[in-house]
Amino acid sequence: MPTTSYNRVPVIFGSVLxxxxxxxxxxxVLSALGWEAGTPIDIEPALPDVLxxxxxxxxxxxxxxxxxxPIPAPIRRAARLRIGHRVLLAAHPDQHRLIIVCQNAFDILIADIRTRIDGGDQR
Structure with missing residues (x-):
């Protein structure tokens, strides 16, 4: 099987409230990155509803x-992330980064996938 970028860069996924x-x-997910208590981190919006x-x-x-x-309140507000929302986590240990896909972005993605599967028809 040919090598792909997925084979070269392991991604550890998780989902949590x-x-x-x-x-x-x-x-x-956090331990896959080697982040322990006290590890300094930057958190910033990368795309709408993605940190x-x-x-x-x-x-x-x-x-x-x-x-x-911890996700500080101003950052949660900017990403429309609320207490109790589910997030998708994608850790890239080789790049020492974590992508957090907030529920709103995930909802839009799933709706788009459903539309493509249904051919635009609501079933």
């Missing part, structure tokens, strides 16, 4: 003591 404190508690998280020594944010990833 944003907890009551605005944190993401998906340890298998990019990278480790950065100069960041004002960090992985919490309990190993959870």
């Amino acid at each position: 944003v907890n009551y404190a605005g944190r993401i508690a998906e340890r298998s 990019l998280v990278t480790s950065s020594p100069d960041s004002a944010y960090a992985i919490a003591r309990n190993g959870q990833l």
Whole structure:
């Protein structure tokens, strides 16, 4: 089988609800990145309703003591991310980054896929 970019760059997926404190508690994904408590991180909007998280020594944010990833309220508001929303996580360990696809973006993606499957017909 030919080598693809997917074969070369492993992606670790996870899905989790944003907890009551605005944190993401998906340890298998975060540990795949090697991010432990206290790891400094940057969180920024990458696309509408999509966040990019990278480790950065100069960041004002960090992985919490309990190993959870806190998403500050201003960033949650900008991404239309609410407590209790489900997010899709895609960790790229080789690139030391995490992509967070918020529920609104995921809903749009699924609606588009459904439209393509249905040929534009609602069933």
